[in-house]
Amino acid sequence: MAYVIGVDVGGTFTDAVLDDDSGSVIAAKAPSTPPDYSRGVLDVLELLAEQLGRSLEEMLAETHHIAHGTTSSLNALVQRKVPDVGFLTTKGHRDSIFIMNVEGRYLGRSPHELQHVLAQDKDHYLLPKRHALEVTERIDRDGNVIVALDEDEVRTQVEKLRSEGIQAIAVSLLWAFRNPTHERRIREIVAEIDPDIYVALSSEVSPRIREFARNSTTIMSTQVGPGLRDYLANLESSLKQKGLGGPLLVMQSNGGAVAASEAPQQAISTVGSVLTGGVIGSVQLGQKLGHKNIISTDVGGTTFLVGLIVDGEPERDTTTVINHHPINVPTLKVHAIGSGGGAIAWVDAGGNLRIGPHSAQAVPGPACYDQGGTEPTNTDANLVLGILPTTGLLGGRKALSLEKARQAIKAKVADPLGLSVEDAAAAIHAAQNAQTGDLLRKSVVEAGHDPRDFVLYAFGGSGPAFCAKYATHLGVDEVVVPLGPVASAFSAYGLAASDIALAQELSDPAQLPVDAVRAEKNFAQLEDQVRQGLDRQGLKFDRVEIVREIDMRYAMQLAEVTVPVADGPVDAGALQDAANRFEQKYADLYGKGTGFSAAGIQAITYRVRGRGVLPFSPELPPLERAVGEPEAQSTRPVYLEIGQGFVDTPIYDYTTLRAGHVITGPAVIEVPTTTVVVPDGRTGTVDELGNLHIRRTQGA
C-alpha cells in the first residue's frame, strides 16, 4: 500500500486527507496548536492512522509523500504579526519601498475604494527607515559591475541592523537578477558575522525586472522565512523520527511544490498554498458534478476565502497583492473577505451590532471553547441557537461550553443592546449572513460576473452552517456542500489530489527569426532543470508531462503573449508555427488587424512546464443508494429565523444518509467535521458522492 497525505494547517483547525493507490479516501481534523503547529499535524496524522487501524509509524513508513499547505505565513503577513527584518539595497534607492511606485496607495483596493482617493493612504510600510540601509555598489542593465561592492560598508550596515536586534535580512540590489554576485557576496559577509541570521536574496526569491515588486517580495519572504524554517525543521525531524518514508513537500501558491528543506529560502512562494488547495479541490469536484462556474467559499475558524472558477478554470494571476504591495508570486486568485466562525461580534459606539473583522483565532478561540476567550463569536451564537450540538464538535472530541457562550453574548452583545441572550445570538447569526452575502457579492460582481450564473461550494468547518443563507443573499440558486469522506477537510483533499507542477524560465530576448539551435538549446536546458527539479522531490511519478512555451511580443512592446511550442524538434518551422500562433492569439485577444508585424516579432522568455503525474487518483467512493425516506435521529429546539424563535427541528446524522435522500428544511445535519443548516424553504438532496445540494424547495 502507498499513501498520499494532504495536510492543511489552518488558524483554527488542521485538516488531513489520505488517499491510497487503491483509490480510497479518508479524512481527519484536529485543533491547530499555535505557536507550534507541528503538534497539531502529528495529532491529525495519528487520527488518520487510527482510521486505517494502523500505527502512526506503519502509516508513515508507507507514505509516498505528504503535501503540506498552511495559511500561517499568509495570516502573519496580513495581520502584520511578523518579526522585524532588515533591508539592504543599492545606495540611492532605499526609498523604492517607501515611494512604492505610487501604486502602493491603491493596489489591492476595490473599485469603490479606488476612486475614493482622499480616503487612501500609504501607511503600510514594510519596515521603518532605520531598518532599511544602503550599500555602495552598482550593476547596470547588462549585468556589468559599474561600482564595486564596498564590503566594509556592508559589515558596518549589518552590525547596525544587529544592534537593532535584527535576525533576518532581505537583500535586494538593482539588477541583481542579471548579476547576483554582489547579493551573494553580501550573504557570505553576513554569514561571517553571524551565521544564524536568515538572509534572502532577491536574485533567488524573485529574479524578475522591476525593483519595487522584487524588493517587497524579498522583504515579505524574509518576514516569514525564519518562522517557516523553524517550523518545518521541527516537523520534518519529528516525522522522520516516526519513520516517514517519502518526502515532506510544501505546496506553493501556483500549485507546484518544493521540498521542505528548500521551502524557507522561497518562503513567499508557499504563501497561499492552502488557498490553492481549496480552489483545486473545487475544480476537481466540479468536474465530477458537471459544474463549470463555481464560487468556492472556504470558511474556517479564522478566515473566509473566496475563489472563482469560470468555465472550469480557476482565475489566476502572475502576481498577487498583499497589504497593498505587489508580490511576485504566481497564484490562483483568492479573496479573503471578513472572517470565519471565530469572527467576534461587538457593539460599536453608535449601538450597532458589528461582526469582525477581529477573530478569536485558534487561541483563545470562541468563548464556548472554554480556553479563556471572553469575546462572543459566530460559533458561540450557533451554539446558543441550537445549531451546534452541546455535545461538542468533531464527534464530541472538541467539547463546547454553552454556559461560556451565553456569558460572552450576554456581556458583550445582549446587555448593551437590551436583548435576551437568544435574540442577541439570532441577531449575530443574521448579521453574519447578511454581511457575508454582501461581501461575497462584492467580490463576485466586482470581478465582472453575475452570481446567478454560478453554483456556490461551501466547505471549511464553519461554512455549511451559514451557506444556504448567504447564498440566498447573493442570488445563487444552488449550493453544494462537499460532504462524504473529505467533508470539511476539502482543502487538504485538494492538496492530496494535486500532481506536482514545476516550471523554469529563461529570459533571452531576440528578434525573429531566432536561430533554431539557440532556441533548442534554451529548451533543452530548461527541460533538464525541470526534470531535475521533479527528481529532487523524491517521488515516483506515473509519467512526466512537459510543455514548452515562448513569450512573444511585437518589437517595442513591454508585455508579452505566451504561446506553446509543439512537441518534437525545435526547428525553423516549429518557431514559425509559434510566431503564427502568436499573431493569431494576439488578434483573438485584441481584435483583427491590431497586430503590428511591420515592427517585427520578438521572442522574450522561454519556459518549460513539467507536471509529474502521480500514480494516484483519489476517487471519491460512490455512496449507497437510499431506500426509503431519511430518518431524523432526534429533534431539538433550534432558533433559525428572527421572529420565529426556537422551533423543534429534526437533526440528521450524516452517516445514516444515502444517495438520493431528500431533506426538507428546516433541518440540521450533523457531520463529524461540520454542521449543515437547511433553512425553511430549502431542500437538501444527497448525491451519488455524498455531497449535499441545497436548492429552493419546489413550490415554496
Next chain:
Amino acid sequence: MAVPGSEHFASRPIDPATLAAQLPASLPIHTVTQEQIDALDPLTYEVIRHRLWSVTDEMGEALKRMSGSPIVTDANDFDFAVSDELGQEVQVGLYNTMLVGAVDLAIYWTLQHRSVNPGIAEGDMFLTNDPWVGGGLHQNDAMVYQPVFWEGKLFGWTSAIAHQADLGGVGLGSFSPAAQDVFSESLPTPPIKVVRDGVLQDDVADVWVRRSRVPMMIGLDLRAKVGANSVGRDRLIAVIEQYGADTVKAVMKRMMSDAESRLRGKLTDLPDGRWRATGYQDQSHTGDRGLHKITVEMRKAGDHLTFDFTGTDPQSGVVNCTYAGMRGGVMLALLPILAGDIPWSAGGLMRCFDLVAEEGTINNASFPAAVGRGPIGPAWLTGNLVAECLSQMLDQAPELDAHVQSACCGTWDTAVIAGLDQRGAVPTPFLSILMDPMAGGYGAQPQADGMDTGGLFCIPMGRVPDVEMTEFLYPVLALWRREEPDSGGPGRRRGGVSASMAVTPHGTSFPIGLVLASNGKAVSQNNGLAGGYPGNTGVEYIARGAEVTTMLGAGQLPADLAEVGGTAELQPCYGETYVAPGEVFTMFWQGGGGYGDPLTRTPEDVARDVREEKVTAAAAEQAYGVVVDGTGAVDAEATETRRRELREARRTRGASEGTRETVDLTDARRLDDNLVAVGEQVACAHCATLLGTGAVGELDLVRYEGPVSDAGPQVVDNAGEYVDGAVHFRQYCCPGCFTAVSTAVVPVDHVDDVTRTSRVLADARS
C-alpha cells in the same frame, strides 16, 4: 476674437435632446424611456454597473499590454470611457481624470460634423488629437474612439486616449518651449476615420505616423488603442447579449442620473456662497520672465456650482489650454473631492456645474495659441484652484472634512530626453519622457497628513516606473531616486513629501538632449490651507562639466548634487539643453501643502516625521517649533520654549494694537481649523478673539509680509532667477494668539481673499 474658420472646431457641451434632434435619419440611435429606467431591479443594476466598470478596466489592461510606450505601460497616463449614444460619459477609467472633461466634447463634435459626411457606421473608429475639438488636452493626447451599434442603431461609444511620446512639431516630444503658436507644435487633427468596416485604413495610419520622430512606437500605440476599443466593444456587446440592449441602456442612463442626484444632494446640504482662488504660472515660454495668473470664483447656489474664471490673464506663450483643458481641470478636482464616494458616471456629474470664461485667456485659449503645456500647466493649475475653492466650502462641514485637502503637487516637471542608445548591437535613437515626477506629494487634510509620494492628484491610478525599467529602455543610470525631507508643506497636518532623482548618461557617447518645462519654481503652486505652509518649490539642475563616470570607476557613488562635482547649473522653467556623458541631471518636483498652523502640530507626530526622515531636525525646530533629542524623542521643555519664542516673534513682527473682545464659543460653528462663527460673528477657534462681524466686513487679522525664506527651507528663495516680478511670504495671524490663519508665497501684487468676511460667512450674505 476667433480666427475666421477656427470656430468650427471649438466644441462645447450641448444639451442631449438638442444634439439628438440634429442627427440625420441615416443614423438611428438606441435609447430607452424613463419607465424602463425605473423598472430596473437592484441586483441587475449592480451587476451591469460593475460589468461596465470592468469593461473600462479591461480596456486599460489591454492597452497596457499592447502599448510600446512606457508612458502608458509603466506610468498609466491614459484613460478610457464608455459613453451613451449621445456621448455622455457613463463610466470612466481612474487614470488621467483631466481627460474626462474632454472625451465627450469630441464625441459631440463628431456627431455634429461627421454623421452625414463621411457618416458614422458600424465598424468605424475615429482618431483625433485636436484639443479644441476635445478628446485630449494637448496634441500629444491622441484618442481613438468607436461607435458601438446594436441591431443597426447607435448604442454607445467606447474611447481610449493615451499620451504619445512624439507627434512631430519643432520640439522633441512635440514640446516646443519657445513656441509662439500651435504651428510650432504637433498638427491638431480633427476627427478622422482610421478604421472602416473593421479594417485599419493604411492611408490614414501612414499620415498619422509620418509626423512622428518615433513612427514605430506611434504605429504600435495606434494599433494598441484600436485593440483596446475592440476589447471594449466585445465586452459591451457580451453584456448586451446577456441582458438585452434596453436593460443595459437603462442601467447606463440610471448610473448618470444617480451620480447627478447624489452630487446635487450633497451640494444642497452645503452652505451657499462664493469662494475665490488665484494662482500663477511663472514664465510662459523660453526667455519669458512674467507671471501668468488664473483666477476663479466658485459660486454655489442650491444644488449647482458655477466656476467663473473672469479676470484670468490673456493667453501667452505655451502655458495655455483650450476649453477642454479648463473643463478637464475642473474634473480633476471635482471627481475625487466631491465625488469620491459617488460612482464616476461623469456624464451625470458634469450636469451639476457651469463654466464661465473669457475667450482668449490662459485656460480658454483661442486658435492658434500654443497649447503644448495645456494639461500639465494651465489645466492643472485650474484644478488646484478649484480644489482650493471646494476645500474651503467643505471645511465648514465637519462631517465632510475627509474631503478637504490642501493643494497637491502643482504641476508636472517635464523632461523630454532624446539621444542615441549605443548599448545594443545596432545603435538606436530613443525619445521619451522621464516619468519619475509622477511621485509628487499630496496635500494635507484636516484629519490626515498628506500622502508622501502619493502621486499626482489628476491621475488617481498613476504610477512611477521602476528605475530598472527606465534604465532598461534608455541609456541612463539613476544615481538616486528618493523621498526628500521637508518637501511637504508644514502644518498641523503635514503636506506629503515629494522626491528627487538624478540621472547620468550611461551607454551612450553622445549628450542626451533635454527639453524642460515646469512651473512653481518662483511662486508656490502647492498652497497650504487654514494657515498651513506651501510645499516645496520645484528645482532642476545640471551638474555641468562633472565627471561622474570617473567617480563610479573609482568606487564612489555620489548621493548628492554637491558630491557630483562640476558646476551646478540652475535650469529655467522652460528651456532646451543637454546632459553630456559624465554630467548629471537632477529633478526635484513638488510635494503637497500643509493644513493648519504647524505650531499646533502634535510634537510626537513631528518626532516620528524626523525618525522617518520626512522632516529634518532643523526644520522641526524652525517650522514646527519642536525640538527632538538624540534618540529621536520630543524634548518637551525645549519644545514649549521654542514654540513660545516663535509665537512671540510673530507678535513682535506684526503691527497689532490694542486689546480685542472675545466671544463665547459655546454655540460656535466651525469654519475651518482656526475660525468659528457665532451667529454673525467670526472668532478665533483657539483664543476666542472676535475677528469680524457681518458678512460684508473685513476680518481683523495681522498681516505680515517678509522674504520668501520665512516660508522655510522647502521654498527656494530665488524667484529673481525666473521672473521679474517680486515674490514674498505673506501670512495672516489671529491678533490674539498669533496662530496662522493663512500662509502663502505669492507675487507682491497678489490680491488675496483672506480677510473678506464673506469668504467664511457666505451664508449670512446670501
